Amino acid sequence: MSMTVGGAKATLEAVIIKTEKSIERENAYQKELADDRATLSYIEKLQTDGEPLPAGSPYLSFTEWKEQIEKEIKAGQNSIDRILVEKAELMAFRYFVDNAPEA
Template sequence: MTNQEAKPIVEESLAKLKESVKREGTYNKEIADDKLTLKTLEKMKTDGEELPLDCPYESFDEWITQINKEIKSGENSLARIGKEKAEIVAFEYFVANAN
């Protein structure tokens, strides 16, 4: 495959990467919200509070575990976005220099 044949394929991938990176702010906000929720739940648990009546979880431990999973997932998404940013730089270089 020549550079000219690869160029449209790389340009398509580049567009998708740029769309994906736009979600970085959303992930940061979700992680911040989850960390605040985690802090609140840990305080409620320590203070011996009861679970809210409409709570879908059977215990604070179960709820805390779920929030920790969501934080980890968000952090993994941010790590992926970091790699995508590096790919964007490389793809933009290729597109600009492909002959």
């Protein structure tokens, strides 16, 4: 089943809105990633200094805590990488919507 240029443009208009909303979360991901990296540094300092786990910590060991933070860092970085792709897609979508002939 083929799609007309007009149909493709209409579909992409909705995708553009969704993509713009996703890109708006980039700053939040950047802040969260910075916080996670600071937490990882803090954990490593505590561990190096021979400090005990903080009271009330939900983790059983520094290793468990570090592994969790490293997972969060990886997820945050993946989100930022995805946003870079979304920015490129958004440029392409807008170019198509603005320039594709209706013929």
